[in-house]
Amino acid sequence: MPIIAPSLLSSNFLRLEEECKMLNESEADWFHLDVMDGRFVPNISFGFPIIEHIRKATTKICDVHLMILEPERYAEAFKAAGADQLSVHIEACVHLHRNIQQIKSLDMKAGVAINPHTPVSLLQDVLGDIDLVCMMSVNPGFGGQKFIPRTLDKITELRRMIDDNKLNVLIEVDGGVTIENAGAIIDAGAHALVAGNTVFKSSDPTKTISQLKHIR
Numbered sequence: 001m002p003i004i005a006p007s008l009l010s011s012n013f014l015r016l017e018e019e020c021k022m023l024n025e026s027e028a029d030w031f032h033l034d035v036m037d038g039r040f041v042p043n044i045s046f047g048f049p050i051i052e053h054i055r056k057a058t059t060k061i062c063d064v065h066l067m068i069l070e071p072e073r074y075a076e077a078f079k080a081a082g083a084d085q086l087s088v089h090i091e092a093c094v095h096l097h098r099n100i101q102q103i104k105s106l107d108m109k110a111g112v113a114i115n116p117h118t119p120v121s122l123l124q125d126v127l128g129d130i131d132l133v134c135m136m137s138v139n140p141g142f143g144g145q146k147f148i149p150r151t152l153d154k155i156t157e158l159r160r161m162i163d164d165n166k167l168n169v170l171i172e173v174d175g176g177v178t179i180e181n182a183g184a185i186i187d188a189g190a191h192a193l194v195a196g197n198t199v200f201k202s203s204d205p206t207k208t209i210s211q212l213k214h215i216r
């Protein structure tokens with residue numbers, strides 16, 4: 001069964017406490033929290049105060065996806081806000097290896113996110129150091145976009161790299177995940193599914209989470 005990580009980006013921020021309660025009582029595994037800086041991506045989402053509140057409202061894993069430049073300036077603050085795992089974009093890091101070591105030294109799981117145009121081969125020299133790859137299946141910045149089909153081949157290629165080297169790295173697929181394409185994404189080799197619009201815009205989010213959880 002896949003790990004299910006609903007993205008709070010598509011939740012109702014006026015009803016955040018109820019949204020967290022719904023996720024707590026659902027089969028969701030992780031809370032996926034999308035942080036955008038208006039520089040790395042053309043959108044601004046939310047930051048520390050929201051994450052602190054969400055942290056207090058759940059004991060589930062807080063999976064923070066940073067779409068920001070210079071993430072090293074804020075890693076400590078995200079740890080303090082309650083992040084359990086922190087993913088930084090390979091395209092935003094000049095010293096990626098150093099960023100990964102920093103995240104691990106703060107006792108968080110370290111993730112690397114890659115954009116749709118970034119080849120998975122660029123992960124080769126850090127794959128042994130990380131816990132998670134956040135594979136973007138849309139261009140980062142907005143929820144509710146269409147899944148880019150080429151991602152399926154990238155997932156399979158990355159899964160082969162991980163398995164061939166007997167590594168313990170999870171592949172999380174982020175963007176445009178639906179009930180219709182989730183099975184193919186898992187079959188391609190993904191371990192975790194992020195779902196924003198599919199969960200929060202559905203008439204029964206709890207049921208939708210269960211459907212994703214039991215897709216394979």
Ligand SMILES: O=C(CO)[C@H](O)[C@H](O)COP(=O)(O)O
Pocket residue numbers: 007009010032034065067138139140141142143144145174175176177194195196197198
């Ligand atoms: O990182 C993201 C956007 O940059 C979000 O996690 C992603 O878009 C999830 O939303 P949806 O499932 O609606 O595509």
Ligand SMILES: [Fe+2]
Pocket residue numbers: 007032033034065174194
């Ligand atoms: Fe995300």
